Amino acid sequence: xxxxxxxxxxxxxxxxxxxxxxxxxxxxxLDREEAVLxxxxxxxxxxxxxxxAQVWLRDQTHAARLL
Numbered sequence: 001x002x003x004x005x006x007x008x009x010x011x012x013x014x015x016x017x018x019x020x021x022x023x024x025x026x027x028x029x030l031d032r033e034e035a036v037l038x039x040x041x042x043x044x045x046x047x048x049x050x051x052x053a054q055v056w057l058r059d060q061t062h063a064a065r066l067l
Contacts (some may be wrong), residue, residue, distance in 0.1 A: 004046050006039040008032065008066075009058040032057075036066065043067050 007020040011028075017035040017036070019026040029035040036057060041057065043053035044067075055067040 002052075004043065004051055004053040005043055006043055006053065008035045008039050008056065010060075010067045040067055 004021065006026065009018060009020065010016065011018045011025075012017070017029040017032050019029075019035050019039045021042075027038055029037065029038070036055070039055045041054045046053040054065060057064045057066055
C-alpha cells in the first residue's frame with residue numbers, strides 16, 4: 001500500500017475547505033483550521049495503524065507539507 005496523502009484545499013464555487021484523500025473528498029469544512037486539524041488527526045490515526053501518511057496544505061499558489 002502507498003502513502004496516504006491528505007490534501008487540505010479550497011474547492012467549489014463557495015470555496016469551502018475540503019480534505020481530499022486520493023480521489024475522494026474526506027470532509028468539507030467552514031474554515032481552514034478545522035480542515036487541517038481533521039486531516040492531521042486522520043493522518044495520525046493512519047500512522048498508529050502502521051500506514052504511512054502525509055498532510056498537505058494547498059492554496060492557489062503554494063503547497064506545504066504539514067506532516
